[in-house]
Amino acid sequence: MRMISTLIRFSRRQLHTIVSRDIIKPSSPTPTHLKTYNLSMFDILVMNTFTPIVSFYPNTTTYASFHDKTLDLKKSLSQTLTKYYPFAGRLPKTAPTYVDCNDHGADFLEASIDSTLSDFLQKSQHEDLNQLFPHGLVWYESNKNYHDQSDSHVSPLAVQVNRFECGGLAVAVSLSHKIGDASSLIRFLNDWAKVTQSSSCSIEPHFISFKHANINFPGVSTEGSKECVTRSFTFSNKRLNDLKHKVITMSIESGQAITNPTRVEVLTWLLYKCAVGLDSFKPAGIDLLANIRRTMLEPIPENSIGNFVVLIEVDTKNENEMQPGYFISEIKKKKRELGGLKDLETACGHYLNKLSNGEIEDHQRRFDADAAYMCSSMCRYGLYEIDFGWGKPMKVTMGGYLGINTFVLMDTANGDGIEALVCLEKQDMDRFQSNSEVQAFC
Structure with missing residues (x-):
């Protein structure tokens, strides 16, 4: 009976509370000649969604507090964005073909989760993961859920750091599929993690800005009404x-x-x-x-x-x-x-x-x-x-x-x-x- 009530609790309640919102900008400005990043044909043809990946970490004594952890994450993210400069720019919400690398920054949210990490991993369903991601940026509902519907441009990158009752963390990151596939997002996460450990480490992502492409192929509609x-x-x-x-x-x-x-x-x-x-x-x-x-x-x-x-x-x-x-x-x-x-x-x-x-x-x-x-x-x-x-x-x-x-x-x-x-x-x-x-x- 206790297990059943716990499952009902996860399925019926909002488990997270947003405790802070911030914008993290690159620690150094993007050079003028890199201000426009043209998308490739492959980028243009993919669906206009966000790829969501979350990694879970148990509580450790490495840091004195959650606040210290997030400060380090913000600082290292700022440094990482100088190399991943398109991630800190702005992408047209409709039919994007380029990124304006204007250094406006990435969204960074902190959330408190009403659960221990072990309970969440053992007793929640896949659908409960959505609460861990910023602005609901998970795949097909991305543009519908984006927090500022009045804006014609979106931030390609959003981060939400979730703290569980036990002190464990979940780092949830959503990246616009228009500027990177899953391999790109995982490489970014590993590079960001390396910079967090050592600010002097070298990371060298390779960006290829393509000639402007004029491509107009209808996409495949996959938003069926089936449950x-x-x-x-x-x-x-x-x-x-x-x-x-x-x-x-x-x-x-x-x-x-x-x-x-x-x-x-x-x-x-x-x-x-x-x-x-x-x-x-x-x-x-x-x-x-x-x-x-x-x-x-x-x-x-x-x-x-x-x-x-x-x-x-x-x-x-x-x-x-x-x-x-x-x-x-x-x-x-x-x-x-x-x-x-x-x-x-x-x-x-x-x-x-x-x-x-x-x-x-x-x-x-x-x-x-x-x-x-x-x-x-x-x-x-x-x-x-x-x-x-x-x-x-x-x-x-x-x-x-x-x-x-x-x-x-x-x-x-x-x-x-x-x-x-x-x-x-x-x-x-x-x-x-x-x-x-x-x-x-x-």
């Missing part, structure tokens, strides 16, 4: 190795033998197969986000900030194409095709050609038929290296509504597996959680 929920599933490396063995055996038996499938590939197949298979088979498709920074023949630095991802599409038109041999072979083939791209200009042309060939319309039709899926992997991105001087985080995750039929893969805290965030329609989630194949490897 969706997100739940977390953890797969140990031992279970993933068992899954690899099963996949290899199945591929040999089907005459579509594959060798050396990765953890991410086999887990993507399992999640997709089980989600699509909740009902009788229907043609469907999945988009996988692929980081192209290092895969091109002329790669760009790994510390490049922006949206340097393209979609790998795999369609399953019949049950044979749902077999792991075919499915994973298609992923590998399309990854090899990306590796043949010469440079960013070639990658842009490749992507525009795909969009011109009606792929947006095809994707919209799949989405409308509830047959469009998405998978993004943040494994090996350094999520659990974000150490502000209080030790590494005990938990890092994404907040908000991820989008219907979406899977997000992340390393576990101990590095011994993969955590999958799965967002499905509520009635589908109930069946997915009890799926025997999911349970066998989870």
Whole structure:
């Protein structure tokens, strides 16, 4: 009964109180020649949302008080923004193609949470994470929730530092997807953490300001009215190795033998197969986000900030194409095709050609038929290296509504597996959680 009442408490109450609001500006002004940062084609084409990542830290004796911690965070953020100068600028709210790097600063909020950290992590649901983020800037509702609706521009970066009753902290950061992908946000968090530990450390993010692009492609509408929920599933490396063995055996038996499938590939197949298979088979498709920074023949630095991802599409038109041999072979083939791209200009042309060939319309039709899926992997991105001087985080995750039929893969805290965030329609989630194949490897 006590557990039930606690869960009801989390689901029905506002757990946070904002105790302060501030604007953190760069400690040094941005040079005149860097005042306008032009977005790339990839930036322009992504949805105009905010990416939300939160990291949790237990209470330590490193600082005498919460106030001292936040003072250090503000100071180090100010220093970090001199290198991440577009993050401290202003972005047009509608159809942005550039950032005005005017040093107006990033929003910084402090909040008090009516819960201990352990209670929150053990007894809350994914939806409770939204309270930890500034201004409700979590994915699809970002611009609707932005605190100043009268302003035609928005701050690309917002931070909320949350203090729990036990002294533990949650650092929640929302970054406009228009100026950076998940890799960019995680690199920023790690750089900010390094500066907090040592103000003299060197950080060198790589920004590429593109020629002004005039691109007008309709986006895919993903704001359906269906009630969706997100739940977390953890797969140990031992279970993933068992899954690899099963996949290899199945591929040999089907005459579509594959060798050396990765953890991410086999887990993507399992999640997709089980989600699509909740009902009788229907043609469907999945988009996988692929980081192209290092895969091109002329790669760009790994510390490049922006949206340097393209979609790998795999369609399953019949049950044979749902077999792991075919499915994973298609992923590998399309990854090899990306590796043949010469440079960013070639990658842009490749992507525009795909969009011109009606792929947006095809994707919209799949989405409308509830047959469009998405998978993004943040494994090996350094999520659990974000150490502000209080030790590494005990938990890092994404907040908000991820989008219907979406899977997000992340390393576990101990590095011994993969955590999958799965967002499905509520009635589908109930069946997915009890799926025997999911349970066998989870």
